[in-house]
Amino acid sequence: MSTPESITEKGLARRYGIAAIALIANNYVFAYLLSFLVSAIISFFPNAAELADRSTDSGYLIFMFFNEICAYAFPITVYAFIFRDCKTEPAASGYKRFFGETPLLFVAGWTFALAGAYITSHISAFLGTLFSVPQTKIAFSSAMPKDAFMFTVFAVCTCVIAPVCEELIYRKLLLTPMRKYSDSAAALVTSLLFALSHFNFSQFLYTFAFGYFLAVIAIRSRSVLPCVICHIVNNLTAGISSYLPETLGNDPSGSILKSVLTAIESATPYIMIAAIPITAAVLILRLYRLNDNGGSTLPKRLAVIFADPVFLVAAAVILVITFIKLYK
Numbered sequence: 001m002s003t004p005e006s007i008t009e010k011g012l013a014r015r016y017g018i019a020a021i022a023l024i025a026n027n028y029v030f031a032y033l034l035s036f037l038v039s040a041i042i043s044f045f046p047n048a049a050e051l052a053d054r055s056t057d058s059g060y061l062i063f064m065f066f067n068e069i070c071a072y073a074f075p076i077t078v079y080a081f082i083f084r085d086c087k088t089e090p091a092a093s094g095y096k097r098f099f100g101e102t103p104l105l106f107v108a109g110w111t112f113a114l115a116g117a118y119i120t121s122h123i124s125a126f127l128g129t130l131f132s133v134p135q136t137k138i139a140f141s142s143a144m145p146k147d148a149f150m151f152t153v154f155a156v157c158t159c160v161i162a163p164v165c166e167e168l169i170y171r172k173l174l175l176t177p178m179r180k181y182s183d184s185a186a187a188l189v190t191s192l193l194f195a196l197s198h199f200n201f202s203q204f205l206y207t208f209a210f211g212y213f214l215a216v217i218a219i220r221s222r223s224v225l226p227c228v229i230c231h232i233v234n235n236l237t238a239g240i241s242s243y244l245p246e247t248l249g250n251d252p253s254g255s256i257l258k259s260v261l262t263a264i265e266s267a268t269p270y271i272m273i274a275a276i277p278i279t280a281a282v283l284i285l286r287l288y289r290l291n292d293n294g295g296s297t298l299p300k301r302l303a304v305i306f307a308d309p310v311f312l313v314a315a316a317v318i319l320v321i322t323f324i325k326l327y328k
Contacts, residue, residue: 007086009181009304015082016189017310019174022078023197024317031070038066060150064143064157072165075197079173086177102217102226108282109213110234111275116205124202144243151247159239163231170194170211171218171227179219183290185301187215196318204322210234219290 042051042062050056054063143158145151170190178186195208214227221227306312 007177007180009301010308012086012177012181013305013308014310015177016174016193016305017308017312017314018082019075019079020193020196020311020314020318022075022082023193024314024321026070026074027199030074034066034070038062055146057147057149060145061153064153067143068157068161068165071162072169075169076165076173079169083173083177086180101220102230104278104282105213105217105220106230106233107275108279109210109216109230111279112213113206113210116209117202120202120205145247147247151244154243155236155239159232159235163228163235166194167214167218167224167227167231170197171214171224175215175218182298182301183219184298185305187212187219187290188298188302189305190215192315196315196322199318199322199325201322201325216290 039052042048045051047058051059051062053059143154145154170193174190174193175186178189191208191211191214194211195204198204198207214230217230218224218227
């Protein structure tokens with residue numbers, strides 16, 4: 001086993017390439033094997049048909065928690081093994097715990113993420129006009145909850161379990177090793193992997209921008225805890241605005257909530273305009289300025305990563321898969 005000091009930048013680049021391959025394997029190998037195993041186990045139960053039907057409460061519960069296992073069990077195991085001999089802290093940091101920056105960075109990240117989502121929607125519309133590609137569906141449309149119990153399960157899985165697991169993966173296991181050489185490169189590369197991991201065009205720019213600022217928060221605070229909190233707030237906001245109205249249906253209280261959410265949606269452009277000065281303040285105050293250890297420049301650090309054929313090919317394959325899925 002190699003020691004932390006013996007891991008070169010090229011060696012790390014290859015490990016990030018393997019991490020990208022793991023994303024593909026997780027979606028198209030591990031998930032199918034686990035699905036087969038779960039189906040086989042369910043078949044032994046007397047109420048197997050109900051448990052296999054996601055339109056029922058029990059079936060939905062199994063479906064959602066099965067999705068969480070598929071999404072995170074394999075990557076966490078693989079990444080923990082790949083980076084097992086890497087240092088857990090950068091060689092030089094100089095940052096102190098400063099949670100006061102977190103709200104500003106969160107607002108800045110959200111502003112850029114919403115701008116990314118806006119750009120993505122226009123790209124999707126352009127592709128739809130040019131190549132007759134259908135409009136991108138809402139993320140997790142297959143997991144749309146149909147009652148209060150389902151929404152509770154959905155919220156626990158996507159707004160609590162998912163943020164905790166994703167922050168451990170992308171802002172701890174993947175972010176920390178590269179910080180030995182470059183904080184800025186670590187933030188950008190892990191944000192790219194975070195965006196690629198969703199295999200969803202509609203989320204790509206949003207998750208990349210938001211993931212970058214979450215990485216900055218992790219670096220500045222030297223903790224994943226504020227990242228987890230920010231991630232939970234983000235997912236809860238998206239879950240409530242996108243899925244709760246559909247769950248409530250025609251219920252009178254649902255109509256009131258829909259009116260409130262519609263008003264908030266209409267005010268979003270103005271909120272973004274108001275957020276611009278805050279974002280500018282974050283940039284001007286250089287709250288997210290990061291270290292590049294060893295005196296090397298960011299382009300050189302990134303060139304080492306993207307020059308690795310394994311990382312480059314794996315990332316390209318994921319991008320191709322993501323765009324192909326637009327036609328389905």
